[in-house]
Each structure stands twice: as C-alpha cells, then as structure tokens.
Amino acid sequence: xxxxDRSADRYTRLMHRRAAPPLPxxxxxxxxxxxxxxxxxxxxxxxxxxxxxxxxxxxxxxxPRPSGSPGMARQRQLLSDHFRTAGATVVPQRFRGRDPRTGxxxxxxxxxxxxxxxxxxRILLAAHYDTRPFPDRDPVDPRGVFVxxxxxxxxxxxxxxxxxxxxxxxxxxxxxxxCFDAEECVVSPRDPYFLGSRHFAREYLxxxxxxxxxxxxxxxxxxxxxxxxxLAIWQEQYSVxxxxxxxxxxxxxxxAARLGVRQFVPRPRYRVDDDHxxxxxxxxxxxxxxxDFDYPHWHTTExxxxxxxxxxxxxxxxxxxxxxxxxx
Numbered sequence: 588x589x590x591x592d593r594s595a596d597r598y599t600r601l602m603h604r605r606a607a608p609p610l611p612x613x614x615x616x617x618x619x620x621x622x623x624x625x626x627x628x629x630x631x632x633x634x635x636x637x638x639x640x641x642x643x644x645x646x647x648x649x650x651p652r653p654s655g656s657p658g659m660a661r662q663r664q665l666l667s668d669h670f671r672t673a674g675a676t677v678v679p680q681r682f683r684g685r686d687p688r689t690g691x692x693x694x695x696x697x698x699x700x701x702x703x704x705x706x707x708x709r710i711l712l713a714a715h716y717d718t719r720p721f722p723d724r725d726p727v728d729p730r731g732v733f734v735x736x737x738x739x740x741x742x743x744x745x746x747x748x749x750x751x752x753x754x755x756x757x758x759x760x761x762x763x764x765x766c767f768d769a770e771e772c773v774v775s776p777r778d779p780y781f782l783g784s785r786h787f788a789r790e791y792l793x794x795x796x797x798x799x800x801x802x803x804x805x806x807x808x809x810x811x812x813x814x815x816x817x818l819a820i821w822q823e824q825y826s827v828x829x830x831x832x833x834x835x836x837x838x839x840x841x842x843a844a845r846l847g848v849r850q851f852v853p854r855p856r857y858r859v860d861d862d863h864x865x866x867x868x869x870x871x872x873x874x875x876x877x878x879d880f881d882y883p884h885w886h887t888t889e890x891x892x893x894x895x896x897x898x899x900x901x902x903x904x905x906x907x908x909x910x911x912x913x914x915x
Contacts, residue, residue: 634908635748636901643744643814643900644892647734652718654772654782655686655693659717666698666716666743666766673750675764676701678798682786687774688720697783698766699798700746702753706761710914711807711872712749712907714742715770715783715862723774724886736892737882741814745904752908760805760914763798767862784862788869805914806835807874809863813903814895815882820903821856825864826875832867835875842913843906850902856880877903 649665652658667677680697698716718735725731734740746764753762769782791797791804813820822840826832843851857880866874884890 634752634901634904636897636899636904638751639744639748639900639904640814640892640895640897642747643736643740643895646740646743647736647892651720651733652716652735652739653720654684654695654717654769659768662716663696663698666747669747670698670700670750670764674702674754675750676704676799680787680790680797682782684769684772684782687772687778695768695772695783695786697768697787698764700750700764700766701761701798702756702763703761704799706759707803708759709761709763709802709804710911711763711765711804711866711874712746712810713765713767713784713807713862713866713874714746714810715739715768716743716766717768717770717772717783719771719886720774722886722888722890725888728888731888733886733888734891736890736895737812737814738885738890740892741812741895741900742810745810745813745900745907748900748904749908756911758912758914760911762911763802763804770862780860781862781865785865785869788865788872791870791872804870804872806832807863807866807872808835808839808907808910809861809866809874809876809878810903810907811861811876811878812882812885813877813879814899815879816894816896816899817881818850818879818896818899818902819852819881820850820877820879821852821854823861823863823876823878824855824858825867827855829867829873831873832863832875835873838913839875839877839906839910842910843902846905846909848902848906850879850899851906877907 650658652662678699684695686693718739722733723729767783840853861876863874863876866872
C-alpha cells in the first residue's frame with residue numbers, strides 16, 4: 588500500500604494506489620502506426636495528443652484489463668502488434684504471481700519494447716498496463732467495473748504515440764519501453780504491489796537479459812496518471828530527494844520550462860510509492876516518476892476516457908520526446 592506524503596500541505600495520508608462500463612472494442616486499425624515516408628524531420632510539436640487520446644480510448648474500449656484477464660490478453664496482443672508495426676522488437680518477460688481474487692497462481696507478463704538495440708547506452712521509459720481489479724475507492728460501487736483510463740491507459744497511450752518517432756531517433760542512446768504488469772494486482776492492503784517492476788528489477792540486477800540482451804540503463808522515466816484533463820505534474824519527492832534521480836527530474840522539468848509546458852510544476856509535492864521505487868532501489872536504475880496525483884476519480888468507476896484530454900497527453904509527450912532527443 589503506497590504512502591502518499593503531501594508535505595507541501597503539511598499532512599500525510601495512507602492510501603491504496605489506482606472504472607465505468609467498457610466501451611465498444613475499437614478496430615485494430617486505430618492502433619496501426621503511420622510512418623510517413625519522406626516527411627520533414629519531426630519536432631516535439633508533432634507529438635499528437637489527439638492520436639494519444641485515440642489510443643487511450645481504444646485501450647479503455649477493451650474493458651477491464653487486470654492481470655491474467657482476457658482483457659489483459661487482448662491488450663497485450665494489441666500493444667505487441669502496434670509496437671512491432673512501428674519498427675520495434677517486442678520481447679515478453681513472463682513470470683507468475685498470485686491472483687488476489689482467487690488465490691490462484693496466474694501468468695503475468697511485462698512487455699519490453701526495444702528501439703535501436705545496437706546502442707549500448709540506453710534509457711528506460713516505463714508505464715504499467717494492468718488495471719486494478721476493482722474501483723475500491725468508489726463511494727457507490729467499490730466492486731464495480733474499473734477501466735483505468737488515466738490510471739493504467741494514459742502512460743501506455745503516450746508510449747504508443749512516441750513509437751512514431753523512435754525509429755528516427757538520432758544520437759548515441761537507445762530506448763526501451765517497458766509496460767509493467769501487476770503494478771496493482773491487489774484487493775486488500777496485504778496484497779503486494781509492483782510485481783512486474785520488481786521482477787524486472789531482479790532480473791536486471793542479476794545480469795540476466797531483459798529483452799534480447801543484457802542491458803545497462805543510464806536512467807529511467809516512469810509515466811503514470813498523465814492524462815487528467817486538469818493536469819498538474821508536481822515533482823515526486825523520492826525522485827527529487829534521491830541524488831541519482833534528481834538530475835533526471837531537473838532535466839525533464841527544464842525541458843518543460845523551455846517549451847512553455849505549464850502542466851509541469853517545478854516544485855515537489857507528493858511522495859509516491861510506484862514502479863520507480865524498485866527500479867531505483869533494486870535495479871539501481873535512477874528512475875523518476877512523472878505523475879499527477881491530484882485526480883479525484885482515482886480508483887473509482889469515473890476513471891474513464893472523458894476525464895482525460897489530448898492536451899494533457901500532448902504536454903507530457905512533447906516534453907519526453909524533446910528530452911530524449913537531447914540525450915548525448
């Protein structure tokens with residue numbers, strides 16, 4: 588159960604981390620990537636919030652996507668097809684975990700998406716792609732349908748749109764996207780969080796291949812809850828306090844300031860236990876958390892696509908894409 592510390596407001600709260608009837612399944616054609624031959628060199632302004640929002644809506648249209656579910660299996664296939672079509676190598680990283688609803692062991696799977704695999708110096712961009720089994724903070728229906736538009740789909744939707752620009756990414760740095768399973772495969776405070784990122788971190792620490800080869804990451808960025816229509820991304824406190832992650836925060840927010848992206852607030856606010864914690868503390872990958880935790884629909888049936896916006900997704904995508912292009 589993550590600890591959220593609003594030290595700027597001088598109070599703390601202990602909260603669970605991570606809703607609405609499923610939308611109709613959209614055509615897989617929506618997710619195909621159009622790479623325009625002979626187009627002008629893209630800029631950060633070319634990151635399309637509208638495309639990212641369409642991806643988000645399509646993921647939500649699959650319905651609930653908790654670990655081990657048919658919805659998760661459909662999403663995994665859709666994402667694998669999408670990233671491969673864009674030119675990536677997609678490698679599954681399978682592991683097993685306990686389904687807290689049944690007590691049974693189930694197969695779980697992180698997706699590792701490799702760009703420019705020949706480049707040894709690498710950056711990790713991550714998001715979780717599972718949805719919470721139930722909207723347990725919903726005041727009316729805490730065992731209702733949870734589709735996780737912001738909390739589950741938004742970070743993945745940004746990665747899906749970023750895929751358009753990865754084949755042309757210049758410079759010495761390669762990039763891996765990782766979609767983590769079982770970030771919140773929980774139904775009670777006793778259930779463990781972050782199963783996917785913990786597994787990834789342990790494999791990385793042991794020097795085993797993550798993807799097609801043994802990797803060494805310069806740093807990482809986690810995207811979580813970045814689609815809120817009223818977006819305000821304060822600096823997450825662990826990310827600022829850790830000496831090795833603070834430069835990542837400063838460089839990202841510096842890019843946002845130069846681009847005039849007002850949604851990035853250059854002050855710390857929340858301390859959030861999230862997938863970046865095992866990445867940094869177990870794998871020793873300096874990873875910062877890009878997250879907007881001021882989201883009233885968190886873990887409720889109201890976390891639907893209508894609560895997200897193309898403008899918010901565009902703000903995050905523009906900053907991350909520019910930041911990637913500036914890595915040397």
